[in-house]
Amino acid sequence: MAVVSKKIPAPDKVKIRTALLSVSDKTGIVELAQTLIAHGVRLLSTGGTHKAIAAEGLPVTDVSELTGFPEIMDGRVKTLHPRVHGGLLAIRDDAEHVAAMKEHGIESIDLVVINLYPFEDVRAAGGDYPTTVENIDIGGPAMIRASAKNHAYVTILTDPADYPAAMQALRSDDGQTSYAFRQTLAAKAFARTAAYDAAISNWFAEALDIEMPRHRVIGGVLKEKMRYGENPHQSAGFYVTGEKRAGVATAVLLQGKQLSYNNINDTDAAFELVSEFPADKAPACAIIKHANPCGVATGTSLLDAYRRALSCDSVSAFGGIIALNQTLDAAAAEDIIKLFTEVIIAPDASDEAKAIVARKPNLRLLVTGGLPDPRSRGLSARTVSGGLLVQTRDNGMVEDLDLRVVTKRAPTAQELEDMKFAFTVAKHVKSNAVVYAKNGQTAGIGAGQMSRVDSVRIAALKAEDAAKAAGWDGPTTRGSAVASEAFLPFADGLLEAIAAGATAVIQPGGSMRDEEVIAAADAHGIAMVFTGMRHFRH
Template identity: 85%
Template sequence: MAVASKKIPVPDRVKIRTALLSVSDKSGIVELAQALSAMGVRLLSTGGTHKAIAAAGLPVTDVSEVTGFPEIMDGRVKTLHPNVHGGLLAIRDDEDHVAAMRQHGIESIDLAVINLYPFEEVRAAGGDYPTTVENIDIGGPAMIRASAKNHAYVTVLTDPSDYPALLDALKADDCQTTYALRQQFAAKAFARTAAYDAVISNWFAEALSIDMPQYRAIGGSLKEAMRYGENPHQSAGFYVTGDQRPGVATATLLQGKQLSYNNINDTDAAFELVAEFPAEKGPACAIIKHANPCGVATGPSLVEAYKRALACDSTSAFGGIIALNQMLDAATAEEIVKLFTEVIIAPSVSDEAKAIIAAKPNLRLLTTGALPDPRARGIVAKTVSGGLLVQSRDNVMVEDLELKVVTRRAPTPTELEDMKFAFKIAKHVKSNAVIYAKDGQTAGIGAGQMSRVDSARIAALKAEDAAKALGLAEPLTKGSAVASEAFYPFADGLLAAIAAGATAVIQPGGSMRDAEVIAAADEHNVAMVFTGIRHFRH
């Protein structure tokens, strides 16, 4: 049953007379305490925060004096007491509440400045199970929620970046806060505890291998407000979840203006794709446009990998995102700046390359320190009306699959390598996806079509255009391997690929018409393997 409100009018201004300061992140807390004390505010505090404030020579009361009970159990129990929560939750204009405060000797607390144990940091650092559990804050969230619920009378702060705004308000208005300001801080406080609990619950699910928990919370902190979303009429923000997976969310922006919503989406797609190619196995480059690759290649050097990736579709690469699996060097940088590019993302960059890129001040340059592990577990989510779709990350690698030859002719070693290369790319192309590859280089990419036949044809047309641009006698699809991220429901898609010159095919298999598709491959002396794994990407 819902609890009824007594409909007591809310005061606009509340004077801050007593403040409770209890923080894990002590950034700016002494300066805040000094300013509050100078305005005549009584300070209450706990543990390390109390020590820091007292060491600054400020008058501060330990919470144990308020509760009449010492901190116990290594500090696990110190603020969970009626004298604290009554002081935070009491409605000052409710006669019954005021009577209860008098009866039990509870004093009002007008300001609560609280931040939480560093659970996110401990988790990100790979803390062991007991250490991670020990960094789950209990008293902090309880006080934050109590204060935020009673924001009609209590001001609550959870972020050191808000200290200046609070002090400005107090100095301007006789140490008072307005209801509107208390509302804003309360909203942020509830969001903070929600995000904190989301990280904890997801850590438990991960630690206990619970794939689909009964309740799923996903939270994050605002990294930056964006000018707009996918389109100028849409608002947007970039939130980070605390996952330390190397990528756009954890990258350092070395130069260039703020990334847009679309930049971030495309850069993430590019870096996740290039991570399929470990740096120790040689240079690789992926060029992305609208979250789809327009060229991917390996090479004997990074600059050659870039040139080979660009050759697949230099027209679409204009204004694209470039992802590299190794340190960006000067030679590669010299080539990249010849074409208008939005973003470069790489594990690192040489000083020489950095100087070259600096000549293009609007070109964003991101470094991540490492590549993400494509085999790592994790979740991805997307919203639908009234719900949230959550799934595990597609972390299947073609190297880990047992490929089944289903045609009379087995692929040659070269064809097999091209098959694997193409299937890696297919995993990162919007369905329906068809990818032609030859000698570690994409020859043509068909993405996001409603018909797999159309994807095969579009990829072939792009290969023909690329051949003309490069002055080649024939497109690279001649003698290529072709990958389909899902099975061929009919032989027509395969026949379109064969018409483009493909001599080897890799696909999941599993269609009711597999026999028909295999027969078509045998008729044209094409080698085909089944992976048993599909890579739908919608």
Template identity: 80%
Template sequence: MAVVSKKIPAPDNVKIRTALLSVSDKTGIVELAGALASQGVRLLSTGGTHKALSAAGLKVTDVSDITGFPEIMDGRVKTLHPNVHGGLLAIRDDQEHVEAMKAHGIEAIDLAVINLYPFEEVRSAGGDYPTTVENIDIGGPAMIRASAKNHAYVTIVVDPSDYPALIEALRTNNGQTSYSFRQKLAAKAYARTAAYDAAISNWFAEALDIEIPRYRTIGGVLREEMRYGENPHQSAGFYVAGESRPGVATARLLQGKQLSYNNINDTDGAFELIGEFAPEQGPACAIIKHANPCGVATGASLKEAYLRALACDSTSAFGGIIALNQLLDGETAEEIVKLFTEVIIAPEVSEEAKAVIAKKPNLRLLETGGLPDPRSRGITAKTVAGGLLVQTRDNGMIEDIDLRVVTTRAPTDRELEDMKFAYKVAKHVKSNAIVYAKDGQTAGIGAGQMSRIDSARIAAIKAEEAAKAMGWSEPMTKGSAVASEAFFPFADGLLSAIAAGATAVIQPGGSMRDQEVIDAANEHGVAMVFTGMRHFRH
């Protein structure tokens, strides 16, 4: 049964007389406490916060003095007491509450300044199971939620960035806070505990291999407010959720303008793709435009890999995102800055490369410290009307698949390598996807078409345009391998790829017309293998 409100109107201004300060992050807490003390506010505190304030020469009362009970169990139990929660939850204008406070010696607490154990940081740093569990805060969230519920009378502050606003509000309003101010802080407080609990529940799901939990929560902390979303009329924010996976969310912005919503989305796609190419296997480069690769290549050097990726579609690469799988060196940087580029992302950046790119101050340069592990699980999420679609990350790897030759002719060793390369790239192309590749270089990419045959044709056209731009005698699709991220439903898409010059095909198989497609491949002497694993990407 729902609790019925007594409908006691909330006061507008509330005088701050007693404040409870209990913070894990001590940033700015001494300055805030000093400002409160100068207003005549009584300070209550706990543990490490009490020590920090006392060391600063501030008069502060230990919470154990008002509870009559010491901190026990390594600080696990210190604020879970009626004298604390009664002080936070009491409705000052409810006579029954007032009488209960008098009867039990409970003092009102008007301000709670609380932030939580650094669970997200410990999780992100890869803490072991016991350490991570120990950094789950209990008393903090309880006090935050109590204070936020009673925001009619209690001001709750959970973020050090709000300390200046609190100090200013008290300075200009005779030591009081307004109801609207308390409302906004309460909303932020509940969002904080929700994000905190989301991080904990998702960590448990990962640690215990629970892929589809009964309750799924997704939360994060605002990294930055974007100028706008995909389009100027849309608002957007970039939130981080404490995952340790190297990528755009954990990268350091070494230089350049603020990343836009589209920059972040495209850069994430670029770096996830380049993560498929382990550094020990040689240099690799991916160029992304509108979340689709327009060129991917390996090379004897990073510079060569970049130039080969660029050659696939130099027109689309203009204003694109460049992802690299190794340390960005000065020589490669010299080549990259010749083309207008939005973002470069790499695991490491040399001092020489930084100096080169510094000549292009608007070019964003991101350093991640590592590559994402393509085999790691994690989740992806997408909102739909009234709900949330959540799935595990597509961590299927071509190296882990037993390829099945289904045609009379088996692929040559070179064709097999081209097949694997093309399939790695196709996994990161919007469906329907067709990728031609030859000698560790994409020859043509067809993305996001409503029919697979159109993707095959567009990829071939792109290859022809690249050949003209580079002055090649023929497009690279001649003698190439072609990858389809899902099965060919009819033979027409395969025949289009064969017409473009493909001599080997890799696809999942599984169509009702697989035999028709196999027969067409045999008729043209083309080798084909089935993977048994599709890579739809919507």
């Protein structure tokens, strides 16, 4: 049964007389305490926060003096007491509440300053199970929720970034806060505890290998508000979840304009793709446009890899995203800045490369400190009307698969390498996806078509255009391997690929017409391999 409100109107202004400060992150806490004392506020505090304030010679009372009960169990129990929560939850204008406070010796608490045990940081750092559990805050969320619920009378601060606004409010309004200000802080407080609980519940699901828990919450912290979303009439924000994974969310922007919504989406796609190619094996470059690769290659150097990737489709690469799997060096940077590019993302950049990129002040340069592990688990999510679709990350890798030769002719060693390369790239291309590759370089990419045959044709057409632009003797689809991220439902797509010059095909298999497709490959002397794994990407 729902609790019925007594409909007591909230006061606009509330004088801060008593404040409780209990923080894990001590940033700005001393300055805030000084401001509160200057306005005649009595300070209550706990543990390390009490020590930090007292060390500055400021008057502060330990919460144990208020409760008459010491901290016990290594600090697990210190604020879970009626004299704390009664002081937070009491409705000051309710005669029954006032009488209860008087009867039980409860003092009102008007301002609460709390930030929680660093659970997210411990989780991200890979803390062991007992350590991670120990960093689950209990008293903090309880006080935050109590204060936020009673925001009619209590001001709740959960973020050091809000301290300046709170101090200014006290200075400008004789130690008082307004109802509108308390409402805003209460909303932020509930969002904070929700995100905190989401991080805890998701960690438990991972630790206990619960793939799809009954309740799934995904929380994040606003990293930045975007100018707009996919289009100017849409609002957007970039939230970080705290996942321990190098990428756009953890990257440092060394130079350039603020990243847009589309920049972030495309840059993430680019970096996830290039991370499929280990930095210790060969330099690699991926060029992305509208979340699809328009060129991917490995090379003898980053410069070589970039040029090979660019040659696949230099027209589409204009205004794209360039991702590298190694530290950006001067040679690659010098060539990259010749093309209009929105973003460069790499694990790092040399000082010389940074200076070169600086000649293009609007070009964003992101460094991540490393590459994400393409085999790592994690979640991806997208909203649908009235719901949320959640799945584990596609961490399947062709190197881990038991490839099965289904044609009379087996692929050559080079064809097999090209097959693996093409299938790896196809995993990151919007379905229906078809990728031609030769010698560690994409020759043509067909993405996002309703018909797989059209994707085959578009990829071949792109290769022909690239050959004409470069003045080559013919498209590099000749003698290439072709990959389809899902099974070929008919032989028509295969025949189109053969016409483009492909000599080897890699696909998941599993179609009702597999035998028909295999027979067509055999008839043309083509090698075909089944992976048993598909990579739909919608």
